[in-house]
Amino acid sequence: MNIKTPLLLLLLISVVAWHPNDKRALTHQLVRTETDEIYNKLVKIRRDFHANPELAGNEVRTEASIKQHLLDLGIEVKTDIYGHGVVGILNSGKAGKKIAWRAEMDALPNDFTDAVEFKSKIKGVQHGCGHDVHLAIGLGIAEILAKNKEALKGTVYFIFQPEEETFVGAKSMISLGLFSEIHPDEIYGLHVTNLPVGKIMVKSNEVFAYQKRIRIELKNELSKQEAKELAKKIHNSLSRSQTNSKPWEIQHVGDPEIGLMNPNTMFKNYLIMDDNFNIYLKNEKLFLEAYLYETDQANLQKIIPGIKRVIEQEKYAEKLLSVSFIQENPTVINDAKLTQKAIKTLSGIYGTDLMMPDYGQVPYFNDDFAYFQQKVPGVYFFLGGSNTEKGIVAMNHAPDFKVDEESVRIGVRSFSSLIIERLSKR
Missing domain, CATH: 3.30.70 (Alpha-Beta Plaits)
Known part of the structure; x- marks a missing residue:
């Protein structure tokens, strides 16, 4: 029997409606299944972004690609906030929380070794920080949630932000009225980095020095x-x-x-x-x-x-x-209550092995996600992208930077589940 997954989700949820725990487990099992179904497509999307990187302020092709992906999912799209930024709006039509997810669009100016078949076609420009992975994850979350729109409450905003590497994009989007157009209660984002693939790290308060x-x-x-x-x-x-x-x-x-x-x-x-x-x-x-x-x-x-x-x-x-x-740029500061809720939620769904504690602060790097957090309580995660067995080291901004693409699967299913759970909370 071949039933569309969203319809199956609604059918089975109605069957087990009197068992909240069963309903919750079923929902996230379907998230896992649907993520597996679109994984290969997301890998192709990531590789396309990787092969066609664009510097901050020049994300023309990236903007067009993101916009089309979102429109194909039936998601409302705004592209008139700032620069080449794209904002997708998934409104369930039912009252509930408003959750935002941020992903960066721009690449880096460098000519480091890029030993992959889908290496950059643009001389002197590379996705050497992992934003191509972030874009694929953001679009993957959008697809999972759009497929299950009827089962959601509230609204999800997908902020695809330009000019992060220059620390300009977030501040500019805000100053030009982003939060007059959308009104999130919470905001989330991630960065793939040199941690084991299959792991997510997060901490309350300061993430970077x-x-x-x-x-x-x-x-x-x-x-x-x-x-x-x-x-x-x-x-x-x-x-x-x-x-x-x-x-x-x-x-x-x-x-x-x-x-x-x-x-x-x-x-x-x-x-x-x-x-x-x-x-x-x-x-x-x-x-x-x-x-x-x-x-x-x-x-x-x-x-x-x-x-x-x-x-x-x-x-x-x-x-x-x-x-x-x-x-003196602001630094990323995670909301303590939301961070602890996120850890509890993700550990409860995917097991305690998923989450890694963070006892320090990263030097040298920073992220203009901090500007969003000044307006909306938010949490910023580190997503493992390294795999020593495969010789993959996801050390950002460094020669031979690579990412185990399994991190795309981990990111999509984990954060789709987190957003679903947060939407259901008052």
Whole structure:
């Protein structure tokens, strides 16, 4: 007997309506089955995006592809918010929560090794961060939920965001009226990274270290060597890490002994600062600039006074003109209550082995998903994309970055189930 899956879902739910636990288990088993059915198609979609990457602000082909996929699913589409962004709206027609899912669209400017059959066709542009995977997962979730629209309550928004790599897209979408068009109660997103495939990692509060760029302005009265020595002393004075740890070695985030999942991770309680400051002259003034990464928000206010103190100790106080942060993007901060609910929900559906604890904060990286979280409570997940047995290491922005495409299956079924569960909650 061949029955369309959505119809089967409604039929079986009605049969077991007096058994809520059975109904819930059935719903998510069907999500799993439907994800398996569309998996090969999603892999093709991902590979198409991978072969045709577009830089931030140039996501023309990507926009057209996403729009058509959503329209084919019967989902309302808006493309007039900002740039090449696409917003899909799946309204069940029944009262309920409003949930948003975000996926990024842009690629990176690099020419790293891309040893796959479907490698980039665009010289100097690659999906070296995994946004092609995110797009496939977002479209997969949209298809699963659209197929089961009649069984849902509330509304789901699919935000396909341009210009994430430049930290421009989210802020621009918001400032140009995104949340006048849609009104989510909660928002979710993910990033595939160097964790084991089949695993999802999440934590409450700060996900990344706070990223700042410091600028020190001095009178042009120091030699080049004196400036270098001053920068070194500032670096040594401010930098902080746990004993015998090297949190700047980001390739170890997935290491079970020292990585994020270990309570004794080296990726906590640190301040990392550039070893080599950018030192230059402009308008007869001397400038020293460097990026720094701090895990503790309370310590941020101590950084500028700490730098001034070193300059005074080095007898350069009279030569100092100013110390300031010239870049200080917000960081991703997960809503504590929603995070714990998400962990409980996903573990309850797919087993406790799915979820990995996160005890640290990732340096160097950040995500403008933070701007959405300033407006709407939200949760940002890490999705495992590495598979050591296959020689696949999903270390973002690095040479030989690859992703085990099984992560697409894990992402679609897990987060389709999460959204279904969240829609059913008051």
